[in-house]
Amino acid sequence: MSPVIQAIDVCKTFGEQRVSKNIHLSVPQGSIYGLLGPNGAGKTTLIRMLSTITQPDSGEILFNGEPLKEIHAQQMGYMPEERGLYKKMTVAEQLLFFAELRGLSNKDAKASVKHWLQRLEMMDWARKKVEEISKGMAQKVQFVSCVLHNPQLLILDEPFSGFDPVNADLIKDLIIELKNQGTSIIFSTHRMDNVESLCDRLAIIHQGEKVLDGGVSEIRRDHFTGIFEVGFNQMVDWDLSRNSLPAETLISMQNQSDGKVVYRFQTSDSFTPEQLLKLAMTKGNLVHFSENIPSIHEIFVNTVSKSAEPIAGATKAAEPFVMF
Amino acid sequence: MKNIFVIFKREYLTRVKNKTFIIMTFLAPLLMVGFYAATIYIATETGEDDRTKTVYVSDNNPELLLSHNPPANYVLLPAPSDSDSALAHVERGLVHAWLNVEDRDLRSVDSATYYTSETPSITEKETLKEWIRNKATQRQFARLGLREGQIDSLQSSCNLETKEVSSQGDVKESSSGLKSGIGFALAFMIYIFIFVYGSMVMRSAMEEKTNRIVEVIVSSVKPFDLMMGKILGVAAVGLTQFVAWIVLAVGLVFGISALFLNSGSGMTTKQAVQSGVEARTGMGGMGAGSGAAVSMGGEMSAQPGGMVHGASDMAAEFTEPLSNLPYFQILSVFLLFFVGGYLLYSSFFAAIGSAVNQESDVQQFMMPVTLPLVFGFVIAQTVALKAPHGAMAKLFSMIPLTSPIVMVVRAPFGVPLSELALSFGLLVLTFVLMVWLSSRIYRIGILSYGKKPTWKDLWKWLR
Numbered sequence: 001m002s003p004v005i006q007a008i009d010v011c012k013t014f015g016e017q018r019v020s021k022n023i024h025l026s027v028p029q030g031s032i033y034g035l036l037g038p039n040g041a042g043k044t045t046l047i048r049m050l051s052t053i054t055q056p057d058s059g060e061i062l063f064n065g066e067p068l069k070e071i072h073a074q075q076m077g078y079m080p081e082e083r084g085l086y087k088k089m090t091v092a093e094q095l096l097f098f099a100e101l102r103g104l105s106n107k108d109a110k111a112s113v114k115h116w117l118q119r120l121e122m123m124d125w126a127r128k129k130v131e132e133i134s135k136g137m138a139q140k141v142q143f144v145s146c147v148l149h150n151p152q153l154l155i156l157d158e159p160f161s162g163f164d165p166v167n168a169d170l171i172k173d174l175i176i177e178l179k180n181q182g183t184s185i186i187f188s189t190h191r192m193d194n195v196e197s198l199c200d201r202l203a204i205i206h207q208g209e210k211v212l213d214g215g216v217s218e219i220r221r222d223h224f225t226g227i228f229e230v231g232f233n234q235m236v237d238w239d240l241s242r243n244s245l246p247a248e249t250l251i252s253m254q255n256q257s258d259g260k261v262v263y264r265f266q267t268s269d270s271f272t273p274e275q276l277l278k279l280a281m282t283k284g285n286l287v288h289f290s291e292n293i294p295s296i297h298e299i300f301v302n303t304v305s306k307s308a309e310p311i312a313g314a315t316k317a318a319e320p321f322v323m324f
Numbered sequence: 325m326k327n328i329f330v331i332f333k334r335e336y337l338t339r340v341k342n343k344t345f346i347i348m349t350f351l352a353p354l355l356m357v358g359f360y361a362a363t364i365y366i367a368t369e370t371g372e373d374d375r376t377k378t379v380y381v382s383d384n385n386p387e388l389l390l391s392h393n394p395p396a397n398y399v400l401l402p403a404p405s406d407s408d409s410a411l412a413h414v415e416r417g418l419v420h421a422w423l424n425v426e427d428r429d430l431r432s433v434d435s436a437t438y439y440t441s442e443t444p445s446i447t448e449k450e451t452l453k454e455w456i457r458n459k460a461t462q463r464q465f466a467r468l469g470l471r472e473g474q475i476d477s478l479q480s481s482c483n484l485e486t487k488e489v490s491s492q493g494d495v496k497e498s499s500s501g502l503k504s505g506i507g508f509a510l511a512f513m514i515y516i517f518i519f520v521y522g523s524m525v526m527r528s529a530m531e532e533k534t535n536r537i538v539e540v541i542v543s544s545v546k547p548f549d550l551m552m553g554k555i556l557g558v559a560a561v562g563l564t565q566f567v568a569w570i571v572l573a574v575g576l577v578f579g580i581s582a583l584f585l586n587s588g589s590g591m592t593t594k595q596a597v598q599s600g601v602e603a604r605t606g607m608g609g610m611g612a613g614s615g616a617a618v619s620m621g622g623e624m625s626a627q628p629g630g631m632v633h634g635a636s637d638m639a640a641e642f643t644e645p646l647s648n649l650p651y652f653q654i655l656s657v658f659l660l661f662f663v664g665g666y667l668l669y670s671s672f673f674a675a676i677g678s679a680v681n682q683e684s685d686v687q688q689f690m691m692p693v694t695l696p697l698v699f700g701f702v703i704a705q706t707v708a709l710k711a712p713h714g715a716m717a718k719l720f721s722m723i724p725l726t727s728p729i730v731m732v733v734r735a736p737f738g739v740p741l742s743e744l745a746l747s748f749g750l751l752v753l754t755f756v757l758m759v760w761l762s763s764r765i766y767r768i769g770i771l772s773y774g775k776k777p778t779w780k781d782l783w784k785w786l787r
Contacts, residue, residue: 051543052543053539053542053543053771070546073543073544074544076543078540078543078544079540080536080539080540080543082536082539082773083536083537083539083540084535084536084537084540085535085537086338086531086535086537087535088338088342089334089338093338097330097334098540100330101327101330101331101541101544101545102544103326103544145540146540
């Protein structure tokens with residue numbers, strides 16, 4: 001399927017600082033695309049370029065194959081990391097305003113606002129001013145404000161930051177629902193918890209560069225380490241030297257609270273998983289045998305720490321907000 | 325274009341529907357009138373020093389008869405013969421002051437000294453000076469053999485009527501006082517409106533920035549459209565308020581003039597006009613602050629009835645010139661220059677609002693923006709009111725930063741159409757240029773969080 005949005009060799013510099021370095025990425029239609037990276041990696045800058053707020057210094061961005069223009073913003077929904085609502089406006093007025101800004105006619109806007117307020121069971125709150133509703137409620141309003149116009153592409157910058165767990169789950173469900181209706185979604189995050197369950201594809205950005213890109217399952221397969229876990233009901237004497245295995249093959253042993261003992265083995269061509277399983281079966285009460293697939297979190301940490309420069313640090317100060 | 329309208333609609337509706345706005349629209353004129361009434365009341369009723377002052381007088385010139393007919397609130401005592409004890413009594417507060425007139429020449433009383441323990445006010449000094457001068461004058465008249473009653477009857481009065489000859493050959497009654505009043509009132513309104521609504525634009529831009537709404541908005545609206553929608557929306561709020569006030573004012577004027585026309589006959593109006601002019605000439609002198617006027621003011625307040633009488637005369641005097649004013653020209657000049665001036669200044673205010681992160685950072689940028697506005701107002705009060713067709717008034721009614729205020733003062737006196745067109749053209753050009761410059765600052769300012777911006781930053785954003 002053709003990509004909904006595509007960045008080709010995109011560069012952006014603020015003063016002396018190169019915030020985006022030759023970024024290529026392509027978001028397939030109807031997919032959920034995760035942009036991962038530590039704070040200050042340049043995710044927000046990239047997202048602002050994708051959502052027409054700023055323009056790249058060089059390179060090109062294509063929306064449905066056409067060069068990205070301001071008019072395309074009408075088909076996008078955007079929830080920035082720095083977000084807020086007009087405190088003195090009512091929920092309904094506010095949503096209506098955002099819907100009209102995104103190009104809906106007054107009539108369509110009203111219908112859409114009603115639909116979403118009903119969908120989230122918030123009709124009773126429609127006439128309340130934003131300053132009178134709870135923070136969680138305001139967060140829902142905030143999310144609704146970017147999807148009212150049924151966008152083709154939804155861009156969410158750190159969508160789960162600041163949301164309480166209940167609302168974060170609700171947003172997660174809504175994201176999946178929108179995806180099933182054909183919406184393409186890009187979201188950035190520096191937390192990995194949600195990535196595996198949500199994303200189809202992801203890219204890791206570090207210090208302005210894309211260091212990894214691909215489908216979530218491919219990435220994990222690529223990062224397959226050959227480590228297997230074998231669990232028993234009691235301690236086992238492996239006696240590795242008798243099977244002419246080097247001592248490093250056994251990476252670790254862990255006594256679990258339920259009395260289980262889990263051993264982690266490094267397999268290789270000379271010591272295949274089949275051989276490990278056969279060996280394990282000779283040791284008695286085998287209860288568990290599994291491939292140790294690295295989590296995205298582990299891949300992320302590995303990738304980022306492997307890249308030449310050290311991590312910029314967890315402070316937001318590294319991210320340049322001033323745009324020249 | 326559609327987005328400008330969506331922004332405009334929001335800015336306008338949220339403000340006009342606001343309860344404070346509705347209340348203030350009706351209350352502000354009342355507050356304004358109340359404010360001026362209170363100022364006038366305080367100035368006339370309690371502005372005087374009403375303490376009774378005991379003053380030593382050294383009557384070195386017996387011809388002056390200084391101890392007779394003291395000014396109001398003064399008790400005069402003959403001073404002790406030696407000056408040391410007179411000064412000691414003043415210092416100890418036994419008496420308020422010691423007035424020592426050494427001069428014997430009636431034509432110019434040069435060496436008179438007033439010793440006090442506290443610095444006398446200008447009014448006090450002028451009152452005494454006038455009192456001595458009157459005494460000297462009266463003595464001179466007396467030397468010529470005139471009695472006091474004869475002196476008063478010799479004082480002449482004059483009434484100068486002003487009529488305007490228009491190009492059609494009509495001769496109309498005119499009133500420069502009325503025109504000054506109207507011009508000044510309109511200039512004052514523009515001045516206040518630009519401040520009030522300009523800072524409204526600024527706060528609106530700041531609110532969007534500090535509440536982090538702005539990034540959501542600029543993802544679907546160009547920053548320029550956002551700024552223009554905001555400026556125009558607030559302008560519409562101002563115009564709405566203004567129209568509401570005009571309706572209120574016209575209602576009031578019609579109500580009041582209906583009252584006057586019913587109660588006054590032709591003859592009394594004629595007389596009223598005469599005495600009204602006299603009263604007003606006195607008032608004009610008072611404003612200029614000359615010594616004579618202060619004593620005049622003192623005399624007027626000495627007869628409490630006089631003030632009220634004069635005021636009702638003035639109202640009657642204005643009825644005819646009021647109907648001769650070029651209303652259409654005044655109103656259209658006011659509206660054009662109000663809108664032009666507001667647009668020019670509010671684009672500055674919008675840029676400031678977008679640049680700063682909190683209210684307290686505003687101050688450093690406000691100064692250079694408000695300075696020309698205040699300057700224009702000062703020019704309007706002084707030069708333009710005194711000489712509306714003078715070179716200075718003409719110059720500042722051309723410079724776009726001051727023209728919205730100065731031109732409106734000149735408008736009731738009749739400004740040639742060519743001057744109006746040139747001035748307005750310059751204003752529009754400057755406004756377009758400034759909106760463009762401001763939008764460049766705005767575009768970057770709204771997304772810049774963090775450190776307090778400096779003038780250098782703004783300059784960098786401009787380029």
